[in-house]
Amino acid sequence: MKILFICENYLPHYGGAEVVFKNLAESYAIKGHNVALLTHQIKGTKKREEMGAVKVIRVPSFNSRYIFSFSAILKAIKLAKHCDVIQTTTFNGTFPAWIAAKVCRKPIVITVHEVWVNKWRKVTSFPRWKCFIHDLLERAIYLLPYDQYVCVSNATKKDLLKLGINENKVKTIYNGLDYNFWNKNNFSDKKVQEIKEQLNLKKKVVYYASGRPGESKGFETFIKAIPLIKSKVPNSFFLLALGSVEKYKRKHLELLALIKKLRIEKEIKVMNSVPYEELGHYLKAANYVVIPSLAEGFGYTTVEAVAMEKPVIVSNAGSLPEVVSGKHLIFKKGSPIDLAEKAIQTNQGQYEKSKMKKFLWQNSVQSYLRVYERLLNRF
Numbered sequence: 001m002k003i004l005f006i007c008e009n010y011l012p013h014y015g016g017a018e019v020v021f022k023n024l025a026e027s028y029a030i031k032g033h034n035v036a037l038l039t040h041q042i043k044g045t046k047k048r049e050e051m052g053a054v055k056v057i058r059v060p061s062f063n064s065r066y067i068f069s070f071s072a073i074l075k076a077i078k079l080a081k082h083c084d085v086i087q088t089t090t091f092n093g094t095f096p097a098w099i100a101a102k103v104c105r106k107p108i109v110i111t112v113h114e115v116w117v118n119k120w121r122k123v124t125s126f127p128r129w130k131c132f133i134h135d136l137l138e139r140a141i142y143l144l145p146y147d148q149y150v151c152v153s154n155a156t157k158k159d160l161l162k163l164g165i166n167e168n169k170v171k172t173i174y175n176g177l178d179y180n181f182w183n184k185n186n187f188s189d190k191k192v193q194e195i196k197e198q199l200n201l202k203k204k205v206v207y208y209a210s211g212r213p214g215e216s217k218g219f220e221t222f223i224k225a226i227p228l229i230k231s232k233v234p235n236s237f238f239l240l241a242l243g244s245v246e247k248y249k250r251k252h253l254e255l256l257a258l259i260k261k262l263r264i265e266k267e268i269k270v271m272n273s274v275p276y277e278e279l280g281h282y283l284k285a286a287n288y289v290v291i292p293s294l295a296e297g298f299g300y301t302t303v304e305a306v307a308m309e310k311p312v313i314v315s316n317a318g319s320l321p322e323v324v325s326g327k328h329l330i331f332k333k334g335s336p337i338d339l340a341e342k343a344i345q346t347n348q349g350q351y352e353k354s355k356m357k358k359f360l361w362q363n364s365v366q367s368y369l370r371v372y373e374r375l376l377n378r379f
Helices: 016-030 065-071 073-080 094-104 128-143 154-161 189-198 219-232 249-261 276-285 300-307 336-347 361-378
Strands: 002-006 034-041 048-051 054-060 085-089 108-112 148-151 170-172 205-211 236-242 268-272 288-291 312-315 326-331 352-354
Touching: 002 016, 002 073, 002 094, 016 034, 016 054, 016 085, 016 361, 034 065, 034 073, 054 065, 054 073, 065 094, 073 094, 085 094, 085 361, 094 108, 108 361, 148 154, 148 361, 154 170, 189 276, 205 219, 205 276, 219 236, 219 249, 219 336, 236 249, 236 276, 249 268, 276 300, 288 300, 288 336, 300 312, 312 336, 326 336
Parallel strands: 002 034, 002 085, 034 054, 085 108, 108 148, 148 170, 205 236, 205 288, 236 268, 288 312, 312 326
Antiparallel strands: 048 054, 326 352
């Protein structure tokens, strides 16, 4: 099978969607499928290269994913002529993918990671007019006639169906996780001890959170809960590992200003741009993991923490109650008071316990391939 991926971002840009498409594309290639991926060119990357048996083609778009929506159309059509099925995802890769699919009469599958329709004002700091435009554009993307919608959780599927999408065209396929990588034994105790010594974490109760500093990740809630937790857990300390800091520079500065305003600079260590391969060492060094998201389509940080056998404290946003397992507690999103209460309870050993839910890549890959095969039989 010849499979063409069209997405706005790909490696070396790291995010949830990029991890999903990397693993899917490389898994297809290993199984003998011919895989190409079209994305926008970011600074320092080649126009063409092979990554893990996947042919990556990058379109110059002045380092803008928005321009990519239009600059990629001709290249997408050219590549689509020689493929069997087109796979895309939200947001800026959808338009060239859809145009190419219709021009070349190829089946198209869209993966929906998260639905923000009617949520833009709640989960971003955009001005009202910008939220209105993004809301309209997102609605328009979903209402284009795709052959199959794949949602990464039932929570995302529920949000999508509210827009009037035909339920027969919507399927939930959970993202997968590399359990060989996200295994506590994969991260050396020596490195973890070095981190604890470097950050003076010995004899500390460490609460850890990580992600890009976007509005939807809810890190303000995490920071505001710190004085409340400290009042009951005096030896507590807080780690916040932030990625894509340059992209979210204003939000990053706002978080630092909030820490200063609350006078908790000595209680928290903010780490910028920790390499993906190193995150597990910091996670292992922590006692508990906090996921304070205001919106979440799947929740990789949650699943990673569970795989590392850490007690997790998650908000009730989106898919998080659906994917969390192991030792955990759920708090009301956006509430520092409820987060603090759950953090204190967790430190007292008062948490829920359930069998670990496993999200295996081989299950995701097989489910996608069955979708493609079914569509090809119809075309």
